[in-house]
Amino acid sequence: MTRKRILTMMLSLLMLTQAFPALTLAEATQAPAATEQAAPEATEATTEETTTETAEKTAESPAEAAEAPAYDNPFLKMEILDMNEQPFDVSQLAGKPLMLNFWASWCGPCVMEMPDLNELSEEYKDKMLIVGVMSSAANFTQDGGIAVDQKELEGARALYESKGITYPSLIPNDLMLAIMYQIPVQSIPTTLFIDENGYLIHSVIGSRDKASWASLMDQVLAVIEENPTPQPGGQPTDNPGA
Amino acid sequence: MAKAAKQRIRGRGLIQLLFAALTNSFVTGFAAGKIYQGNLKHLCHPGLNCYSCPGAVLSCPIGALQAVIGSRAFHLSLYVMGFLLLVGATLGRFVCGFLCPFGMIQEWLYKIPFPWKRNRFRGDAALRYVKYALLVVLVIALPMLLVNDAGAGSPTFCKYVCPAGTLEGAVPLVLLSGKGPQTPTDAALPAGPLQPQALPGLPAGQPILQGTTALPGIAAEPVYRTGALFNWKMTVLALVILLSVATYRPFCKYLCPLGAIYGMLNPVALYRLRMEDSLCIHCGRCRKACLMCLDPEHRQNQAECVRCGDCVNACPTGALSMGFGEKKRFGETAGTASPAGQGRG
Numbered sequence: 001m002t003r004k005r006i007l008t009m010m011l012s013l014l015m016l017t018q019a020f021p022a023l024t025l026a027e028a029t030q031a032p033a034a035t036e037q038a039a040p041e042a043t044e045a046t047t048e049e050t051t052t053e054t055a056e057k058t059a060e061s062p063a064e065a066a067e068a069p070a071y072d073n074p075f076l077k078m079e080i081l082d083m084n085e086q087p088f089d090v091s092q093l094a095g096k097p098l099m100l101n102f103w104a105s106w107c108g109p110c111v112m113e114m115p116d117l118n119e120l121s122e123e124y125k126d127k128m129l130i131v132g133v134m135s136s137a138a139n140f141t142q143d144g145g146i147a148v149d150q151k152e153l154e155g156a157r158a159l160y161e162s163k164g165i166t167y168p169s170l171i172p173n174d175l176m177l178a179i180m181y182q183i184p185v186q187s188i189p190t191t192l193f194i195d196e197n198g199y200l201i202h203s204v205i206g207s208r209d210k211a212s213w214a215s216l217m218d219q220v221l222a223v224i225e226e227n228p229t230p231q232p233g234g235q236p237t238d239n240p241g242a
Numbered sequence: 243m244a245k246a247a248k249q250r251i252r253g254r255g256l257i258q259l260l261f262a263a264l265t266n267s268f269v270t271g272f273a274a275g276k277i278y279q280g281n282l283k284h285l286c287h288p289g290l291n292c293y294s295c296p297g298a299v300l301s302c303p304i305g306a307l308q309a310v311i312g313s314r315a316f317h318l319s320l321y322v323m324g325f326l327l328l329v330g331a332t333l334g335r336f337v338c339g340f341l342c343p344f345g346m347i348q349e350w351l352y353k354i355p356f357p358w359k360r361n362r363f364r365g366d367a368a369l370r371y372v373k374y375a376l377l378v379v380l381v382i383a384l385p386m387l388l389v390n391d392a393g394a395g396s397p398t399f400c401k402y403v404c405p406a407g408t409l410e411g412a413v414p415l416v417l418l419s420g421k422g423p424q425t426p427t428d429a430a431l432p433a434g435p436l437q438p439q440a441l442p443g444l445p446a447g448q449p450i451l452q453g454t455t456a457l458p459g460i461a462a463e464p465v466y467r468t469g470a471l472f473n474w475k476m477t478v479l480a481l482v483i484l485l486s487v488a489t490y491r492p493f494c495k496y497l498c499p500l501g502a503i504y505g506m507l508n509p510v511a512l513y514r515l516r517m518e519d520s521l522c523i524h525c526g527r528c529r530k531a532c533l534m535c536l537d538p539e540h541r542q543n544q545a546e547c548v549r550c551g552d553c554v555n556a557c558p559t560g561a562l563s564m565g566f567g568e569k570k571r572f573g574e575t576a577g578t579a580s581p582a583g584q585g586r587g
Contacts, residue, residue, distance in 0.1 A: 005568045008568075012331050013512075015327050015510060016331040016332060016512075021324075022320045023320070023328070105390070105394050106312070106394035108390070151315040154314075155314045184276075202460055205466065219460045220460060226459060
């Protein structure tokens with residue numbers, strides 16, 4: 001072998017060997033790659049489990065139809081923290097439809113629309129409440145607890161301060177995380193419109209300008225007016241107003 | 243007298259197709275208009291394969307690099323860098339030639355008959371440096387430096403340039419958006435170790451949200467609405483597609499930051515192009531065959547070589563070969579050695 005070939009082989013092996021320390025160091029410090037997609041990774045449910053669950057539910061429902069638990073507005077009963085990790089008073093949400101905006105500090109479109117949402121929250125404050133949910137600020141841990149991402153909170157607070165945002169943004173609790181898994185909230189911003197009885201009326205993905213939001217909010221308010229849902233404590237229904 | 247054993251690179255197209263199919267095998271994504279977000283996405287695809295392709299099972303290394311560089315929490319992605327070093331030092335641009343789906347698509351486009359196919363033109367050599375500029379500016383610098391108030395940067399290459407992302411991610415998602423996750427379901431929560439068994443305020447087993455989006459009075463909209471940025475990205479994609487018909491792999495030559503990275507490791511990678519000087523008859527067929535406009539007779543492991551193997555197949559004497567490491571020196575044999583090949587060290 002020529003000297004050049006030996007050196008080439010050695011150099012490539014040197015590069016190769018640098019790769020492994022980097023890989024293992026990354027693993028040791030648990031540095032996952034963040035992405036523009038929504039934060040929670042859906043744990044893959046096995047088909048057997050979901051089929052069994054559905055079968056159980058169907059078996060129970062005819063017998064329990066008369067005693068089926070009434071649907072209650074979960075948003076008025078939840079415990080949730082705001083971005084300063086203080087308890088958020090959920091009684092503020094009573095009596096008005098809710099516009100839940102899932103966002104994150106690293107999401108360009110989310111941050112772009114925040115000033116418009118801020119203005120709309122003022123203009124519509126008697127008709128609809130705008131509340132943000134910092135979708136990557138918390139996630140489930142392996143043992144079913146919830147871990148809060150302090151870096152994301154810092155970023156969110158910095159954004160709020162620099163842009164003068166006043167509508168509240170909340171750290172996901174288990175209800176919010178469950179909603180994110182169920183919909184699922186895959187891309188952000190995702191915005192859910194929920195009426196005053198806790199029924200989901202509409203969901204949209206993506207940011208939009210102020211006029212577009214206002215038009216959509218007006219449509220949702222009109223639909224809510226025309227399709228009243230049962231008060232909390234009534235029977236659950238699949239299609240309100242149908 | 244022993245004849246030189248000529249290597250033939252066969253089946254490259256099949257390997258490309260199979261690897262593309264394997265790494266984009268999440269068919270549920272296409273059926274449901276969504277993206278796979280499970281644990282396999284912790285791994286990177288060696289080539290340029292968009293994370294947002296509905297079928298993609300692995301993450302794009304360039305996307306991952308920008309995401310970490312632009313994040314508030316981390317800046318240096320040891321994991322992605324380690325992965326790129328590992329793949330680059332082992333395979334170099336073998337990835338480009340055999341494993342990259344977008345390279346495969348450009349090759350298919352090049353097969354389309356067109357009267358003005360040109361690979362050699364003035365400015366071609368200078369344009370090859372643009373991909374290094376894209377790597378430094380759009381993949382590394384801008385995500386790191388152009389941050390919002392929260393300290394988060396944007397993945398500027400993905401956002402403003404990448405035609406692979408447009409073709410593999412944006413276009414399918416927009417087309418499939420009628421099936422997208424815009425309709426809430428009242429199915430039970432998916433089971434799994436991370437799900438709480440009962441939620442506060444709700445009887446166990448109760449659906450989280452009641453309701454439906456199928457209410458009259460709200461104007462129907464596509465789930466993914468497109469605007470000026472999408473139009474720009476489609477323009478870039480259209481240009482790359484048109485150029486791919488006229489010239490071989492224009493994105494790989496001029497724009498691909500991943501090719502830039504692997505190219506820098508090509509000279510030292512374990513998988514290499516080897517030249518047996520004693521067998522070379524200086525016929526120049528390798529030069530003619532090379533669609534990346536290289537000269538395999540004189541330089542074998544440049545940054546621009548995508549390891550397509552066309553030169554190896556074109557070589558009449560078997561002087562050129564591709565493989566891991568350096569080939570054993572072939573003994574000089576009468577009748578096959580070139581006049582100038584005798585006694586060269």
